[in-house]
Amino acid sequence: MIHTIMLKFLFPIVVLTLVFGIIVWQSKDPMSGAPPYGVTDRDEIPQEQYRFEWLKNWKRPEGPARVGIQVGHYKHQEAPEELKKLRSNSGASAGSVNEVDINYKIAALVRDILVSQGIQVDLLPTTVPPNYLADVFISIHADGSDDETKSGYKFASPWRDFTGDAELLLQSIEPEYASATGIPKDPVITRNMRGYYAFSWWRFEHAIHPMTTAIIAELGFVSNFSDRRFLTNNPDIAAAALATGIVNYLDDKKLL
């Protein structure tokens, strides 16, 4: 009798507990490199897809193409309470060059090119306006490393891209940047890039709208002599390449 009860009730409970345990264990992938700007704890999107049903019927508001260019680390001290960890993050610096100055210079040049083509542009600081909606959001950064031999650019799209277009945006920009600058590609995309705080709209008020197509750029290593020299001496070349990529994307999406 006791044996039958065990089989009927205890056995399924034990099996379910084991299966659940394995699922939880499997989903705990290790974190790498907390700073400089990724969210540092587990930031999975809520899995209940029904919560996002409204996105299926979402329609882009009428109006000209709009692009948000974020200057990485710019006005980092003004980050809101929910992002207060960013207040102390002034970005990389090396050889008396600050990343934020490179970011600003190049972002402003990209803005000028896009504005001259009739595109609306917002130059954004560390703090993104709540639920920021645009056709393109690009966050401009340059990398830093203790290893001065480390060189290379990289572009990354968000972990969760509800627009379905982030990869196209990335593919529109990256080849332009690679060929114009000659900076090699650094294949190591960090969790911090794909989990960038400004992409995490389900978590932060000051983040992009879920239908804003976004990427983050690391234009090269400030800590590497060759990358740093290129970015400080040729910001116009880097900016022109980024702008061309963005325009190509907007053109593909019939937004120009």
Ligand SMILES: [Zn+2]
């Ligand atoms: Zn940065």
